[in-house]
Amino acid sequence: MSGAVEKGSTGTTKTPADFLKSIRGRPVVVKLNSGVDYRGHIMLFLEYFLSLVLGILACLDGYMNIAMEQTEEYVNGQLKNKYGDAFIRGNNVLYISTAKRTLGDGA
Amino acid sequence: MGADGNKKLSVKEGRASCGKKNYGLSLSLSLCEGVVRREEDMSSNNPSQLLPSELIDRCIGSKIWVIMKGDKELVGTLRGFDVYVNMVLEDVIEYEITSEGRRITKLDQILLNGNNIAILVPGGSPDPE
Numbered sequence: 001m002s003g004a005v006e007k008g009s010t011g012t013t014k015t016p017a018d019f020l021k022s023i024r025g026r027p028v029v030v031k032l033n034s035g036v037d038y039r040g041h042i043m044l045f046l047e048y049f050l051s052l053v054l055g056i057l058a059c060l061d062g063y064m065n066i067a068m069e070q071t072e073e074y075v076n077g078q079l080k081n082k083y084g085d086a087f088i089r090g091n092n093v094l095y096i097s098t099a100k101r102t103l104g105d106g107a
Numbered sequence: 108m109g110a111d112g113n114k115k116l117s118v119k120e121g122r123a124s125c126g127k128k129n130y131g132l133s134l135s136l137s138l139c140e141g142v143v144r145r146e147e148d149m150s151s152n153n154p155s156q157l158l159p160s161e162l163i164d165r166c167i168g169s170k171i172w173v174i175m176k177g178d179k180e181l182v183g184t185l186r187g188f189d190v191y192v193n194m195v196l197e198d199v200i201e202y203e204i205t206s207e208g209r210r211i212t213k214l215d216q217i218l219l220n221g222n223n224i225a226i227l228v229p230g231g232s233p234d235p236e
Contacts, residue, residue, distance in 0.1 A: 012167070012168060013167050013168075013186060013187040014186040014187045014195045015187040015188070015189055015195065016187065016188070016189045016193045016194075016195055016218050017189070018187065018195070019186075019187075019195045019216070019218045020218065029214075033223065035203075064193075064218075064220055091222070093220050094219070094220055094223065095214075095217040095218060095219045095220060096217060096218045097199075097214045097215070097216065097217040097218075098214075098215045098216045098217070
């Protein structure tokens with residue numbers, strides 16, 4: 001495991017910590033396990049910053065707690081709610097994606 | 108009769124002791140093999156001794172098929188992972204198996220939470236779609 005973390009500094013690999021660094025302030029889509037999507041701008045990864053203070057490269061405890069702004073809530077691809085700021089508790093997060101995205105049904 | 112019986116007994120004992128010797132020899136041989144194998148493990152990469160994390164590490168840069176708990180699968184290029192097997196994936200196709208069929212979502216780059224990952228298959232899905 002330590003090998004994977006060490007390789008994070010090179011160009012070919014991108015660890016979760018590198019990914020979080022690269023998307024801060026950028027528009028993202030956060031998908032929860034329930035299937036609900038949240039589109040918005042990432043303000044903070046609380047655990048990530050905590051881990052920086054402690055000098056640990058990996059996400060501290062596997063949590064993905066996120067603070068977002070200009071948040072839009074999508075259920076089944078349809079806009080249901082808008083929030084100025086939102087805190088998403090990390091245990092619900094399925095994935096965090098960069099915002100460019102296409103949707104397709106069937107196949 | 109009695110002498111014969113003694114002879115047989117002694118022969119049996121001889122065999123028994125011989126067998127013990129052989130056993131002892133084979134045991135020491137196998138112990139030696141064990142030492143040699145362990146030395147091989149230390150010096151080089153013995154394919155029979157592969158950590159799960161090393162297997163995933165070898166997949167970095169190539170396609171990987173992620174089967175989640177529940178009816179969800181993802182195929183994408185693995186960019187990296189951490190100790191929780193949270194994964195950074197690129198050019199991802201997400202398959203959600205629903206009663207109406209498969210819903211497909213294409214994603215540029217994601218950080219996938221490792222919490223719900225069930226199985227990882229190197230090389231991507233056999234399904235071309």
